[in-house]
Amino acid sequence: MYQRVALIGLGLIASSIFWAGKRGGVAAEFTGYARSKATRDTARRIGLCDRICDSAAAAVEDADLVILCVPVGAMGDVAAEIAPRLKPGAVVSDVGSVKKAVIEAVAPHLPDGVHFIPAHPLAGTEHSGPESGFAELFDNRWSLLVPVEDSDPEEVARLGRFWRALGANVEEMDAEHHDLVLAVTSHTPHLIAYTMVGVADDLRRVTDGEVIKYSAAGFRDFTRIAASDPTMWRDVFLTNKEATLEILGRFTEELFALQRAIRTGDGQHLHDYFTRTRAIRRGILDAGQDIDAPDFGRGLGRRD
Secondary structure, three states: OEEEEEEEOOOHHHHHHHHHHHHHOOEEEEEEEOOOHHHHHHHHHHOOOOEEOOOHHHHHOOOOEEEEOOOHHHHHHHHHHHHHHOOOOOEEEEOOOOOHHHHHHHHHHOOOOOEEOOEEEOOOOOOOOHHHOOOOOOOOOEEEEOOOOOOOHHHHHHHHHHHHHOOOEEEEOOHHHHHHHHHHHHHHHHHHHHHHHHHHHHOOOOOHHHHHHOOOHHHHHHHHHHOOOHHHHHHHHHHOHHHHHHHHHHHHHHHHHHHHHHHHOOHHHHHHHHHHHHHHHHHHHHOOOOOOOHHHHHHHOOOO
16 A cells, blocks of 8 residues: 555554554554664563664655654644655555644645645543554544545545544544544544543542542543543643633533533433433444443453
């Protein structure tokens, strides 16, 4: 599919791209680069990528596909660094959770003749670093392609085939709609999880030992989400500000309505609301995006 694929940033997603790519035979060679020497040393030790380079510019030289796997706040600087070494006809993509800000940061740095096709694989775990990746991460998950105005349709189609070969389902979406959808399905839920864990930490009437010892499934899932990479999520909220604030406003309205129902003893409202939201869970199961197993399948060793 591509002769050489360069992965800039060697965390969970890049590592999983490599292992899934080797499984799917999508490239003759993978090169990789991470800013941290310790990360590069770890990547070499575990055999992550066919060749680890000591600069981003060296990693992208002669690459047919370059995937930026760095926090969204760093993508503009990385694009400026690699731009002079990109070969004509190369495709530059990314895996960022925000698309409008990434396009604004990256596109101005790319030379003519280089194809820019932003992407976002909707997959991950609370773990980070090169040793956290695994080949199955993208299986039956969605990878959203977000072509820019002058994206080459043939290259978009080829990148779609690449992600399908990694195990993902593929769909195209425009940047603004992507950022709104992700504010609903990912960004705001993460912010709520961070907030709930923070509330528990601040509630001194509940000791740290009790929070850990008596964690029921709901709070435990919040802590799993809240364990995600803090640098990545800081950048997500700062770069998807408008959509996240819009959804947070809607969330606040819904929360006030539930608060009023509890205060006034409106059990019918609570029952109707919970019935409607329960149906969404069934839709997720029917779509194959989770499994209906006891304890959400944790006993089966799932890592997502």
